[in-house]
Amino acid sequence: MVTIDDQPWFVARDICEALELGWDKSNNVYAPSRLVKPLHDDEKASKQIATSGQKVILVSESGLYKLIMRSDKPQAKAFQDWVTKEVLPSIRKTGSFVTGHPSLVENLYPF
Numbered sequence: 001m002v003t004i005d006d007q008p009w010f011v012a013r014d015i016c017e018a019l020e021l022g023w024d025k026s027n028n029v030y031a032p033s034r035l036v037k038p039l040h041d042d043e044k045a046s047k048q049i050a051t052s053g054q055k056v057i058l059v060s061e062s063g064l065y066k067l068i069m070r071s072d073k074p075q076a077k078a079f080q081d082w083v084t085k086e087v088l089p090s091i092r093k094t095g096s097f098v099t100g101h102p103s104l105v106e107n108l109y110p111f
Contacts, residue, residue: 002058004045004047004058007061008060008061009045009047009061010063012032012035012036012044012056012057013030013032015032015067016032016035017030019068019070019071019073021035021071032057033057035070036057036067039063039066044058044060045058045059065083069083
């Protein structure tokens with residue numbers, strides 16, 4: 001994860017690997033470029049990372065959530081269920097959601 005303008009951005013390849021999405025069978029690697037294509041322009045970026053000097057594809061926090069919703073991995077399914085069965089209904093009913101688990105995403109995907 002990197003921070004840009006005080007917002008978290010995630011390395012798309014790491015997300016692909018953690019969620020088991022975007023496997024390129026012909027090259028035996030995770031290939032995030034096709035996977036992030038449907039994301040809005042403000043949810044993805046190509047940046048050069050100072051430590052490696054390589055350009056990587058990054059996704060915003062909302063882009064991360066969209067990718068989690070596409071995964072069939074059990075941990076992703078648990079997150080999907082939590083969002084769709086608890087968070088969204090609570091927001092619809094009360095206008096807000098408060099949880100005792102502030103780092104749920106980090107617990108599910110500590111990359």
